[in-house]
Amino acid sequence: MTPEPVLSVRNLNIRFRDETRVTHAVRDLSFDLGVEKLGIVGESGSGKSQTGRALMRLSPPSAQITAERLRFGKLDLLKASESQMMRIRGNEIAMILQDPKYSLNPLIRVGKQIAEAYRLHRDGSMRDARDHAMAMLEKVHIRNPERVYNLYPHEVSGGMGQRIMIAMMLIAEPKLIIADEPTSALDVTVRRQVLSVLQELVEDAGASLIFISHDLNLVADFCDRVMVMYQGRALETLPSAELGRARHPYTRGLLDSLPRLDHPCAELAVPVRDPAWLDAPSGQ
Numbered sequence: 001m002t003p004e005p006v007l008s009v010r011n012l013n014i015r016f017r018d019e020t021r022v023t024h025a026v027r028d029l030s031f032d033l034g035v036e037k038l039g040i041v042g043e044s045g046s047g048k049s050q051t052g053r054a055l056m057r058l059s060p061p062s063a064q065i066t067a068e069r070l071r072f073g074k075l076d077l078l079k080a081s082e083s084q085m086m087r088i089r090g091n092e093i094a095m096i097l098q099d100p101k102y103s104l105n106p107l108i109r110v111g112k113q114i115a116e117a118y119r120l121h122r123d124g125s126m127r128d129a130r131d132h133a134m135a136m137l138e139k140v141h142i143r144n145p146e147r148v149y150n151l152y153p154h155e156v157s158g159g160m161g162q163r164i165m166i167a168m169m170l171i172a173e174p175k176l177i178i179a180d181e182p183t184s185a186l187d188v189t190v191r192r193q194v195l196s197v198l199q200e201l202v203e204d205a206g207a208s209l210i211f212i213s214h215d216l217n218l219v220a221d222f223c224d225r226v227m228v229m230y231q232g233r234a235l236e237t238l239p240s241a242e243l244g245r246a247r248h249p250y251t252r253g254l255l256d257s258l259p260r261l262d263h264p265c266a267e268l269a270v271p272v273r274d275p276a277w278l279d280a281p282s283g284q
């Protein structure tokens, strides 16, 4: 018997309407997520972030969201009350964003912010929360947690800030983590460090991860499966190891447009686009 998916999405549609037009940001998107790392990849505006936000029920107020199914375990995310969602966010589903600036309060020491995140979701004294925060700083490979605990966000580097944010978001051990371009603001070496921290935490906790990125190479390297989005649709979903056998012309085009050390060429291919792709069934 196949286990129940952690997350099940059927025919998710997200539309933005203003006086003059409708933007159909996500179209008939369907996928299941098990205990695995799923990469969502696509160019700017393809609907990646709006998909992630809809799963947290954090879409902008102007978004109209419909779905045949949007289920996290047994919970219907479309029907859950706001107070249910407030218990779920951070506790069972967490979101990691690109820039710690937006998640860390500049006026509060970073350790205290992690401890407060713990207290928000778990009962316990401040002392207990502090111990957990310190342990979490160690888990994200911060070398001197006692010192770093007392720093303010502006006193830490970009990579450290991102690891602190990961510590804060994962301290309650959520079962589903949505990471939206979590390393895009970092340089390449720091990016590796942050990714390996994220991988370790996700695997140790047996959590599921949705990793949103525009970087196909990175996603294929880091995730078990890749879903390629284009103008709000999933064109193709396949195991990362089988990406070389991708069938959709857009995925093939993306692969051909990546620079390769073993086959240097004067000009990189530009992926072609065909309006007919939007009428085809969403790729599973």
Ligand SMILES: Nc1ncnc2c1ncn2[C@@H]1O[C@H](COP(=O)(O)OP(=O)(O)OP(=O)(O)O)[C@@H](O)[C@H]1O
Residues within 6 Å of the ligand: 016, 023, 024, 025, 042, 043, 044, 045, 046, 047, 048, 049, 050, 051, 060, 062, 214
């Ligand atoms: N508040 C909003 N009002 C109207 N349209 C919006 C709003 N937010 C997003 N959109 C539109 O929804 C579509 C999908 O946006 P989304 O942010 O999900 O794209 P993305 O793939 O994450 O792109 P990026 O990589 O640039 O973040 C885009 O066409 C965008 O313009």
